[in-house]
Amino acid sequence: MSSRGLPRSIHGDVPPPGLLEAFGAYERALMDDDLPALEDAFVDDGRALRGDAAGLLVGREQISAFRGTRGGVPARTVRQTHVRQLDPDHVVLVSVNEPLQGGRGLVTQVWRRCADARWRIAVAQVAGPERAADPTIWRQLGFPLIAPTGSGDLDGESVAVKDLFAVAGLPVGAGNPAYLAEAGPEHRHASAVRMLLDAGAEVRGIARTDEFAYSITGNNAHHGTPPNPRAPGRLSGGSSSGPAAAVAAGQASIGLGTDTAGSIRVPASYQGLWGLRSTRGAVNTRGLLPLARSFDAIGWLARTPDVLARAARVSLSMPSKIVTSGEYVLCPDLLELVDPSVRGAFTERLGTIPKPREIQGPDLEETFAAFRTVQAAEAWRTHGTWIREHPDALGPDVAARFAWAATVTADEEHSAREVLAEIRARLDTELQDGVLLLPATPTPAPSNRSEPAALDAVRTATISLTCLAAITGRPALSAPLLEAEGLPVGLSLVGPRGTDLDLVERAVALGPPGGRP
């Protein structure tokens, strides 16, 4: 038998016969990515457990599915092994390994002698070497990347800046490597960055975005999908995917993002964060790379409403509070787009709120179509020239979206604008100074193995909800106050223009979600 994979320095109990051989065989199978051997190494009672920093897998089926997507483990040397025999059929084996690429790994395994007398793993926890940083979350970061330029309400806070905002000395990458490679360093900070720095926050780093912010999944073809710490194995949501994941993971306290069609509210909803899309025009957009100028709005993500409100307060150019009737408004038509589990959570939540006034919404298909058309026309106006000059630069999803955007005619855009003007006028009349309540997204975070067609359907339903704020220019909050299928979903509050801070206070007053601590 090969000695490869066999441990060298053994401490503790004398290993029972066959155990070290099973351990060595498993190490070799890991390096060889021998899937059948790896599968057979775990107990087959549906109760095997395997955990690492990315999450916990339960049962051999989940474990094997994970292996199938990962590929093998880099070559490593087992430096130490500690053996603790618990009873004749159970042994704990803790091993320290050194991968050839550097660093150290630690593995704790509970082995069981099975009916066929072979040793198999019942429970394992695995730690590999720490990465430099998570490249799906960050493009660049530092301690700090940019130091504060003042002191105030944001002292001690750290900001993950979406890669659309100018940061002096560094280029804007917009989530696309080819664009980044051609971009020169910026000469000054974007206004939205500057205001946070002046208030005492530091810039922790430049965080990933979906390409040109023209997607809401969080899946970037070049950099991958950031993790969703609140829902492992599911999408982060985008396009402010990096700032959201950085905040959810505790790697920054404020995410600075943009929201054209939900790009703050969607990741906030999927990751259990507080996310605010500001009133259109209320935050200076100097230094922001636009997507669709009629709809682009700046906003923030945070783990707590307090931090969110402070970030908003120092950034809004109309911070004085606007007094409104405080009336809640409901548009039942919207709920038809929403998954039953989310609808149930939303309806239950409504039970704790004085009965909202009901309004009839616009035709949702017509609204979505018109919004999509104008967004596309503007996106093409912003980026079309560059994209035409770089035909292979974009990932398939965003490329397809821009390809469609290129086909929108002036007539189509003009008609769509007329439709939107009408919808906006009508919504303003219906909503008056009320606050529209709706789920921030029609589903919890979809699985990150979802088929493109399924994601497309989610996209349409989602934007049909989120575009109402974009069309009316109203501020929209996603507050982590719903839970569906055990996953976070945002409760969205869309208020009159200028009530950004009021929305946060209102959501706090609603109290925590039922069933959550």
Added chain:
Amino acid sequence: MSSRGLPRSIHGDVPPPGLLEAFGAYERALMDDDLPALEDAFVDDGRALRGDAAGLLVGREQISAFRGTRGGVPARTVRQTHVRQLDPDHVVLVSVNEPLQGGRGLVTQVWRRCADARWRIAVAQVAGPERAADPTIWRQLGFPLIAPTGSGDLDGESVAVKDLFAVAGLPVGAGNPAYLAEAGPEHRHASAVRMLLDAGAEVRGIARTDEFAYSITGNNAHHGTPPNPRAPGRLSGGSSSGPAAAVAAGQASIGLGTDTAGSIRVPASYQGLWGLRSTRGAVNTRGLLPLARSFDAIGWLARTPDVLARAARVSLSMPSKIVTSGEYVLCPDLLELVDPSVRGAFTERLGTIPKPREIQGPDLEETFAAFRTVQAAEAWRTHGTWIREHPDALGPDVAARFAWAATVTADEEHSAREVLAEIRARLDTELQDGVLLLPATPTPAPSNRSEPAALDAVRTATISLTCLAAITGRPALSAPLLEAEGLPVGLSLVGPRGTDLDLVERAVALGPPGGRP
């Protein structure tokens, strides 16, 4: 009993009586940093195991010592608990937690029912949320921080640049926050950075240094001590501490450093890396913040001799190979400064090499004193003005060193230079074109809890070895070919000026260390 700390969602077996209460009490004790309760939560047979990314602790004593230095665990909610009863007295409990500051944690515990009928932890592996990055290794980093400017021998390699080299657009921090805060962005890359970029490497990030590179411990009073993956709980070595740790941890493939009195060779020795101090003057120092101009040399750290040689080859201005006699030279006097374990490993290694010619070295005390004096005078000339203007900016060790440097008189410097000139002439005569063999450091990495006096003694002995290359301007390699007390120690080869690459080839030819795979 408080419900704080109790798990909410329990899967798998029905937990035996008392187990969940013990788990809940342990969670509460963690948050309260209740050291007696934490100690009592582990089995007391000297065999308890507790592992995390930083290393593995064996026995309650080690575990409690670790707790004493850490402080409590931030508040967290246990979201899921999986129970696997192995036998009446052993249960595995795997729990997923969510810290209030974001991210997820995973804990696997093997619990044992003890003789007093209480459940205690026999084995635990703990994973907290991933950090943004390790701030003891990195000041700033990115994917990439700086893209390659060419293609060649270093395609695909990533560089950790010591925070003494100019990187265009970013300030040089020199390991001191006050210095960094005043430094403006550099206009162009240091030559040594530029050459690596031109050869295809990217800059992964700017890595930590001991303050102004005036220390060899790796312990920075402001940023902490980088981990030593090959010797957890021990010093990383410095002053090229960040580049070395980044490479050892697998977070970069090349460390770009400087070596005035051992600042590459010491961390290479402590961390089992290949580290080369180049021939003085062989690498352009434009854009490098100096420490002591007579002795400063640029160099590299890598996990393999191949990468080291490639980084050196593209950077040396005298890359053509110099033919020498190839004779090895030994200076027995030097070994008196060396710990017995290292001396033993070195002597054993000598047994595999044709008997070296022996020379008599200079008086080591006199040499060290003269070296230290000139180094101090030059360091004060470089940084004295700034330090006088910032009397509280430095950590205590480096402050004391500079304070002493300020007292060196012109006469003392002049005399010391005369002594060094004599030593250099004599060493050149004795060494001729031979290659001096010696341990790179007189000890393996000292514990990171060493007393200052102990570290000072190590410093004196270490620099007494390392300064010979600095005084003669000869290139010096530290190759990971010795092992003492189970820890890596470098074998140092000091060759004639210009033989930088030859030293790497020679060390490779010596073969791997005895007892290492």
